[in-house]
Amino acid sequence: xxxxxxxxxxxxxxxxxxxxxxxxxxxxxxxxxxxxxxxxxxxxxxxxxxxxxxxxxxxxxxxx
Numbered sequence: 001x002x003x004x005x006x007x008x009x010x011x012x013x014x015x016x017x018x019x020x021x022x023x024x025x026x027x028x029x030x031x032x033x034x035x036x037x038x039x040x041x042x043x044x045x046x047x048x049x050x051x052x053x054x055x056x057x058x059x060x061x062x063x064x
Contacts, residue, residue: 003040004028009058010045017043 004024012020021041029036048059 001038001040002028002032002034003042005042005044007044007046009048009051012045 006020006024020043024041025036025039028034028039048062049057051058053061
């Protein structure tokens with residue numbers, strides 16, 4: 001059973017996440033085959049203060 005894990009900053013609404021799951025599922029099945037029902041997509045929302053890139057907190061790098 002394939003799993004796609006998505007980690008992204010918080011802030012997307014339910015409709016955006018719904019569309020993301022749909023598009024990722026369609027792309028995976030088109031590219032790799034299999035059944036959409038066999039694929040799982042896990043979305044993890046992460047606060048900018050809990051994510052670092054290039055030695056800097058993303059909250060500092062990308063202030064609101």
